[in-house]
Amino acid sequence: MSTWDAKIKKVAIVGVGLLGGSMGLAMRAAEFAGPIVGVGRRRKSLADALAVGAVDSVTMDPAEGVVDADLVVLATPVGAFEAILRAARPALKRGALVTDVGSTKQEVVRMGERVLGRGGPFVGSHPMAGAETKGPTYARADLFAGATCIITPTAHTPRGSVRRVEAMWRACGMRTLRMTAAAHDKAVARVSHLPHVLAAVLAQMPTDDELQVAATGYRDVTRMAGGNPEMWRDILVTNPKAVAGAMAALSKRLGRLGKLIESGDAKAIEVFLDAAKKRRDRTIGRRFTERRVAAE
């Protein structure tokens, strides 16, 4: 039995990478005493997850993995969710909660309700935590500590299920916040997906010669481009409208700024830079500790 939810006696984590592995360790740290099953596609990851104590048993078969589980967490790239849920559905226990750690929510939540039924067990989650490292060997019980998890219930999601999923994330050390999937996807398009796209473009723009003048500003602004291409492909493919909207909004702002620069309007440029600095210093800079290095 879990310390935060008497109904959760067994957990299945599908995808035992950094996030999935860290969830296993975080639940153990929260004194969850029941079995945790790890489901994965690669023997090496499963073996590593076992070795670090993130899971107690492993299988490559989602249907086998979810048997008797009261909580199922999807922690693979988003693009794999539907196939996993369809494979697991026949074996899913009645009353089991299903949630995920995906970085986009509209398509995921729609798919979850389509495959498992409206008013059914699926509750979308997006824990805003991560690291530059990859794989269960880097899993940490405190990966989620102090960070925010967005929960995206629909009009059909039972309130009790929402509260139970929130309790699980809080047990892992997170602050929880409810949003609609649409509001979530629009917000992350602007603060995460658009920055990632820009980092990826900037990483490919300079020639080798031009890179000789690159300094740490360039290093930091392109850091996100080092993220997992498969994961980010799934993110962009499942949030196309909001990402394209954010790109269009950026282009409009860049166009206006370009005119100021070309016309040499020093005063207007300073006003723009000053507003950016104030916004950055007052609202953004202070919201993060240095400990958590990346998060999508």
Added chain:
Amino acid sequence: MSTWDAKIKKVAIVGVGLLGGSMGLAMRAAEFAGPIVGVGRRRKSLADALAVGAVDSVTMDPAEGVVDADLVVLATPVGAFEAILRAARPALKRGALVTDVGSTKQEVVRMGERVLGRGGPFVGSHPMAGAETKGPTYARADLFAGATCIITPTAHTPRGSVRRVEAMWRACGMRTLRMTAAAHDKAVARVSHLPHVLAAVLAQMPTDDELQVAATGYRDVTRMAGGNPEMWRDILVTNPKAVAGAMAALSKRLGRLGKLIESGDAKAIEVFLDAAKKRRDRTIGRRFTERRVAAE
């Protein structure tokens, strides 16, 4: 007499902020034994520069400051250079070298030759080092150590003057690299000025509500927006053509990518992200140590 150049017996540093102050400390660390004069506009900065040992005497008058100096370094924001040089010119010693630390070079070098004469004492420099901190109290003798300084001679610059300025930067711990001012400005537009502009736009795009989902990726991508607005205004105003060109090149790439995202071309998106990751990991990520935090 300096250890690296027998002709340099006295130095004047105009602008005693983080860079100017660190130059004083770096020259001392390189066992320069002569007097270092600090010139500035604010009593507080001058007092701080004196207190940390970056300079030996201070004045608010550029003409007074450069008297008898064999090397004059301009370390204020670029926009102040011309007025300082015009004020100092009548007092400048015959044969004195003049260089600067400005982040743009075409306008600066043109101005330097216009005010001091072609084939005269002005040699443009851009030390690619800095930090998030500001002011002489944060000055460090090792601020420049291991970083690159771009030197931008023109067809008129005496080769001996170029070599002497390079020797000074090497004494401060830097690697030196010669480029034309035009090539320099185009390269920094793409690896420094464009990223700064994007950071400043991104810092102002999300609403307060949207910022609730911001994570460390957003923090890093907007970090440059915390830079000094006055310095960055001068950078953008003195490099408008290259910056506008870089913005246009970015918009073109974003437009192409936007089409891939809207059409849901998962394979092409992954190829793009994969190429960005490879470029970032292989060429950019490994070029920087974590010690130097910012540099423009």
